[in-house]
């Protein structure tokens with residue numbers, strides 16, 4: 001079984017700092033990591049490989065530094081990786097990103113499953129997984145929470161939807177995006193780390209994959225960012241402390257007043 | 266000027282209320298653009314009363330595709346039908362709810378018709394000079410807002426965060442046009458098959474649909490104590506949320522998890538009890554309209570977000586609060602007799 005896992009390098013979110021004046025992210029000193037939600041995709045791929053054998057390839061589009069993310073994926077258990085990197089890809093929105101990734105995947109040759117994280121923690125769109133499926137004309141299961149079976153060229157999965165779960169069956173090759181419930185990601189092993197250190201990850205640019213220049217980067221992106229700003233959080237921020245019976249009752253009074261005034265009860 | 270389209274969601278023989286929220290969004294855009302407002306409804310055995318309901322709540326037109334093959338959502342067949350409709354009628358704007366359906370279908374479609382799509386918008390407006398749709402959405406865990414437009418391609422597509430707007434109300438005496446479309450079997454050929462839906466009884470009210478969420482964190486103490494969170498949620502007609510620590514401990518199942526690796530929600534009221542307010546949790550709930558926090562630690566991060574913060578033991582406070590709400594409801598009920 002050949003499995004492709006598209007991953008993204010993102011800034012470590014617990015350190016996200018915003019410049020209040022410009023409303024932009026302060027990137028200096030912020031560590032880059034694999035999108036934490038992609039770890040579930042990598043783990044899912046590893047478990048499939050453990051069960052059925054095969055090969056896992058991590059693929060990413062990004063700047064040269066994203067090689068680190070791919071190496072980390074290798075340290076976890078991916079067999080190989082490829083980075084799609086080209087100055088011309090810069091500024092790609094989800095349409096152009098899905099286009100580049102889908103064409104990178106095509107160049108990898110035959111594959112059975114493409115597994116993506118639910119969304120990236122920086123852009124938060126959840127659009128690239130479905131976008132790749134659409135470009136590759138593949139069946140798709142989003143919000144996948146369990147793989148029920150893989151046999152006879154079909155995969156049966158469970159997906160998390162409003163109010164419960166859905167089971168669907170897809171013919172292979174297929175794509176899916178996975179949620180945290182599907183698996184607990186493992187930590188990189190020492191052997192994996194050694195392998196990651198040595199591995200040569202190929203870097204493919206525009207000319208290596210069959211993409212049209214007018215379809216990539218800012219030029220190829222149908223959307224434009226008009227402005228970025230920081231949300232105003234106008235909270236009244238009243239705080240009271242419970243110390244004894246009396247303040248306990250006061251606190252409950254306060255909550256009741258709040259609920260009544262805002263018509264929640 | 267092309268039409269403004271909203272995608273109604275029809276599940277288990279019922280329109281979901283996000284369909285009406287989208288109509289409310291669509292209405293103000295259609296007014297500004299002086300364009301007709303239309304709803305799209307895909308499904309099977311769609312009732313006339315549901316079609317009329319969309320008209321009563323603001324649709325000037327309803328496009329209906331009623332087919333056995335559309336009984337359950339599969340992205341491939343839904344996408345093919347939607348693409349056919351878009352190519353034939355060329356709407357200017359296409360909105361869907363940022364539900365599991367909308368967030369699957371819309372990117373699949375946008376790729377094929379080569380147009381822009383903005384995810385999970387909370388504000389939509391029209392740019393004065395150009396008539397372009399201005400789509401504003403939170404990103405980086407709600408730390409920033411970005412306004413995005415699709416200047417050169419049509420339709421301009423967006424998914425809209427559920428509950429970011431009230432549902433449009435029905436008006437008596439509205440009339441509208443109903444356009445029924447049929448497609449042949451080749452349209453419905455898919456490489457996937459829907460098998461079944463399994464209801465999750467613990468999600469009587471799901472966090473994505475809830476107006477009120479009562480969420481518990483590790484501070485709840487143990488699995489049994491979660492009963493008071495459940496109770497309060499039930500009493501308020503809300504859903505139960507949880508922090509990751511709670512889900513990892515197995516006190517609540519994953520569908521209840523709020524935050525970076527769980528669900529992002531914007532209810533009218535979020536009550537956080539025994540939750541410290543880690544950035545990864547806040548990422549999923551900071552756009553809530555009202556926030557009440559209950560925490561023993563006066564320095565807990567969650568208080569920075571709270572409209573009302575109570576420093577104290579949730580196991581002391583919540584039982585009393587529950588009694589008081591009971592009493593209040595009883596009094597209200599008898600006063601209304």
Ligand SMILES: Cc1cc2nc3c(=O)[nH]c(=O)nc-3n(C[C@H](O)[C@H](O)[C@H](O)COP(=O)(O)OP(=O)(O)OC[C@H]3O[C@@H](n4cnc5c(N)ncnc54)[C@H](O)[C@@H]3O)c2cc1C
Nearest residue numbers: 036482483484508509524525526527539540541545561579
């Ligand atoms: C990649 C990544 C993704 C993550 N995704 C998520 C996510 O989606 N959602 C999420 O929630 N977290 C997520 N986390 C984890 C997050 O960092 C925190 O660890 C988690 O939110 C803490 O949960 P908590 O607030 O319940 O527990 P704690 O941080 O332990 O807080 C418990 C709080 O309860 C208070 N308390 C204790 N006893 C009482 C009492 N009797 N009455 C009142 N208050 C009491 C304490 O003062 C404390 O503030 C993620 C982390 C990472 C690294």
